[in-house]
Amino acid sequence: MKRTHVVSLGLTLVCGVALAHAQPAAVKLPADATLVKPLGFRTAPGLGDTFVVSTRNYLPAATRVRLLSANGPMWAPNTYCQAEYAGKTGWIRCDDASALSVQAAGPQNQPVPNGGPATAAGQCSNWSRQDAVKGLKFCTDVDSCRAFCQCDCSFNPSGWTSDDKTDTTTTCRPMPSGPGLIPSNSPELKPVPSFSTIRVGSGARATQPVIDGLARLDAVAAAAPWKSKYKVFVKSCYRPNEDDLQEDCSYVLKAAHVIKKYATTPPANAAERKSLAWAQRAQDPRNLGRALPGANPHSAGVACDIQMLDERGKALFDWQVSASEDTPAVHEASRALDEAVTKAGGKRLTYETWHYEWGGMAPSRCAFPACDAFWPPKGSP
Incomplete structure (x- = not known):
């Protein structure tokens, strides 16, 4: 949620009025964060380093990341944070408090109570359940997986490159750890x-x-x-579960988009019919040799x-x-x-x-x- 405050600071070193997104008084890492501005996602802390994701050099605003550590004081000049995004680890700038909205630290790595995981807002937990053998399952069939992915992930068709390949259409929030879901910073690994x-x-x-x-x-x-x-x-x-969650929900949401597109206007040519046939298969990731979103x-x-x-x-x-x-x-x-x-x-x-x-x-x-x-x-x- 976007919150704008006028903060008046009268300190020895800083004087003036700034307009910024509210941040915790002291950021304790690890913590979940949402980008307010586009930020580069690089392999090392520095503007000259290469990007982690070749097809997405800059993570767009509204992208959710997990901040793991920082190489300096938060919001200080030239500070970079090591961050997780879509199961990958890289570095983003943490020297601008208006570029990141940081949530309370630590929810991803806390034990999950019976009944399944919850996002920071908890709004996706209704579709989560625990399998005694496989661990936490975020959904159990085509309909519940579509509902879960629509809840947990953002979808932008402009990032579409191919039906059967992952791309930049889908960005999902990290889910908490729990049965069958070892967090990537676990000492077990x-x-x-x-x-x-x-x-x-x-x-x-x-x-x-x-x-x-x-x-x-x-x-x-x-x-x-x-x-x-x-x-x-x-x-x-x-x-990390985020890798599979991102890919599985990408297929689910792309399939839902195609099926909805042709629900009122049937496919007009062979290419469109092929796309619809793919979507009808891909709405269940198991048809692609994958699994329903959740523990694996x-x-x-x-x-x-x-x-x-x-x-x-x-x-x-x-x-x-x-x-x-x-x-x-x-x-x-x-x-x-x-x-x-x-x-x-x-x-x-x-x-x-x-x-x-x-x-x-x-x-x-x-x-x-x-x-x-x-x-x-x-x-x-």
Whole structure:
């Protein structure tokens, strides 16, 4: 909510009258904030550093971010804040009190009471529920997910680039932590270390049980008969829920926009009919190989996406295997990884080729050689 005050300051160092958005007397970080003015989102504190999001150099006004820390006193000249936006971490200027509206510190990382998460205003909590196995679910079907995403996220069709790709149409508020939702600054999360045999993607983080499982996988891979033919690559493990929330709600809201557009005026050509057909599928993210907004194994810290690389370093598969990709070589590499992960105490998600877990739920999971019954993985249940 925008609040404008005339503040008269008569201090030794500052005299005059300023018009600004009200801020807490002392900002305690971490804290949620809303941009009042566009701000650059950079990889390091400084105007000369590169931008975190190549398609959106400046975050527009009304964007919601999470302020994590500051490299100087808040609102002092040249102070920058480390901030989270859409699951990514970068730096924004914190030297202008009129550019940011800061909420009370800490709500995102507080335990969530029974009944589900709530935003700062609490207006989206009616659509939240807790699944005893999966954790917090923000919605449970197409209608409730559309209502939740419309409540929690802003949607601007001018940022549209493609139906089936994420873009800048959707900006969602971070949701609080809770069952199945480890906050990104949790002490439970640790950088995945380097191993002797398996490779690890840059910036990968995981909980200790997963790191222990990967250490066992490294030992298995080091002794495997295929070690000169394949390399195990851990692409990513923990993923902040904001990453998936942003992408899932982007599809939901884009689909709702298209369906509404053609509700009164039917599609006039093949391209419009194709767009409507996509929207009718995409309104349920599960049809795209994703999940309904809420907790998932990555946000719970129990999952990793793992691939086999060939001798040239090329990935032999990703999340699903299409008909054209279903070759004996790909199946052989996938089976080898299934067996190695099983020996390391993990399981695979039956409908994804690269999704492995240490802990978590049992349904739709398989161990070697039972995973053969679920070949090729289609990407969705």
